[in-house]
Amino acid sequence: MSTQNTPPLRKIIHIDMDAFFASVEQRDHPQWKGQPIAVGGSPTGRGVVAAASYEARKYGVRSAMPSAQALKKCPHIIFVKPRFEIYKSVSLQIREIFGRYTDLIEPLSLDEAYLDVTIDKKGIGSAIDIAQEIKKAIKSELGLTASAGVSINKFVAKIASDVNKPDGITFIGPSKVEAFLDQLPIEKFYGVGKVTASKMKLMNIHKGSDLRGLSIEALQQNFGKLGRFLFAVIRAEDHRPVQTQRLVKSLGAEDTFGKDLVHLEDMVAELETLAQTVSDRLSKKKLQGRTLTLKVKFSDFTQITRNRSVNYPLASATQLRDIATELLGNIDFEDRPVRLLGITLSNFNDPTPRPKADPDQLELFNPD
Structure with missing residues (x-):
């Protein structure tokens, strides 16, 4: 170090x-103890799993997994409606x-x-x-x-x-940190996803000790800001303080529908509901943003996002709905039904630190 x-x-x-979510449900419903349960999703195959018990994880069920896939992996899984x-x-x-x-x-x-x-x-x-x-x-x-x-x-x-x-x-005490980081698989390092990990392995970087042998120049050249971060943390140089307040960088809502939407007017109606939800959350936090992102997930689970930045503050439900609707209208659906829509606002003009772990940031969730 x-x-x-x-x-x-x-x-x-x-x-x-x-x-957490699954354990709370098993605690409150003793009949589910020892059973594979999924919080979120549904036995009809709609929606996604928000959390899985350890019994369900043994079958390969994970959070963010579509219900249909969870059912294939564990046909006797119990779906539980979230209680946020x-x-x-x-x-x-x-x-x-x-x-x-x-x-x-x-x-x-x-x-x-x-x-x-x-x-x-x-x-x-x-x-x-x-x-x-x-x-x-x-x-x-x-x-x-x-x-x-x-x-x-x-x-x-x-x-x-x-x-x-x-x-x-x-x-992991001070004398053990270097050895611990050296043996750590590269995928365990923060910021290293599948694509970056594949690139690293082509460069013969498989674990922390391989990172340690690279100069900061080499890491920056190949991985930019992530490279600088990795150069520091492999040497245990992470001096970030524990922050009791964190900046909210984005705020949004999304909903998975019980039945795929095929008509534009139905999608617009859903956007109106989402826009109102986001507007209410913005009002609660006294925030205004300038960048709106629309998320669309299709029935085949592919998804796209579209965003627009403006030079005036956004906060009202009408503003959010109108921009989201315009973005939606520019999408070529190619006859693909829509299973999820989401609206997120970012680029806030209020720099006041606010708690990050706020349940208002939870997504709208419809497991039915």
């Missing part, structure tokens, strides 16, 4: 709830447990967060002991399990939390 201009080591915990208000409530209970140990909490979503416990409220001192206490409290008070990663920075802690799932804890 580089020590030049390096700030003091921090104690960072990444807590990740285990199959319940998940939000449980998430707040989990946050309260975190708050017993530190005020430096950075939620990433309803089911995961970073905690900086370099200085903890109870004076425990050991980040491992704190993580164990948090896991114990979540299990005894809420009947749920969580996995934890403990290390010196956010990047390593997040990866560590996935090592011993479910209900595990992994500590």
Whole structure:
């Protein structure tokens, strides 16, 4: 690890709830314990899976998987209608447990967060002991399990939390960080998707140790900003603080329909509903944007996006509907039915930091 201009080591915990939505449903419905369940989707094959229990995952069912595909992999899977208000409530209970140990909490979503416990409220001192206490409290008070990663920075802690799932804890101490990162498969590094991973493997980059051997110039030339990031994190130079407030970069809503839409007027009607939902969320957060993105997913699961930027602020449902409708009208559907529409607004003019883990950012979800 580089020590030049390096700030003091921090104690960072990444807590990740285990199959959160599905686990809440199994907790509240004992008859589903030990059963393969999918939150979202439907037995008719419509919609997508929002979360899968570990029993369902054994069959290859994953979140964002179309219901029809989940049924093929696990014909006896149980589809459960999402209860987002319940998940939000449980998430707040989990946050309260975190708050017993530190005020430096950075939620990433309803089911995961970073905690900086370099200085903890109870004076425990050991980040491992704190993580164990948090896991114990979540299990005894809420009947749920969580996995934890403990290390010196956010990047390593997040990866560590996935090592011993479910209900595990992994500590990567300062002396072990370099060896841990060196053996890490390249796909595990943040920002490295399938395309980038394929390119890297052609360059004989298969794991962290291969990254370490490359200069920052070579990484930047081949991978741009991602290259600079990788050059730093492979050397454990991730000095990002745990942020209690995060900027909202986009806000939107989308809906998967119970029956594919084939008529333009039906699509426009759905856009009007989505536009109103997005407008209400913008109003709640006192935000206005200048870039609207329309998402269209067809019955064959292919999808396209179209966007438009304007030089005036967008916020009203009428504005959003009109631009989305215009974008929709310029799409050649080629007789393909539409199964999903979405509207997202970005390029906000309000720089005020706001909590990211807000259930208002959840998508409209129609599993029926």
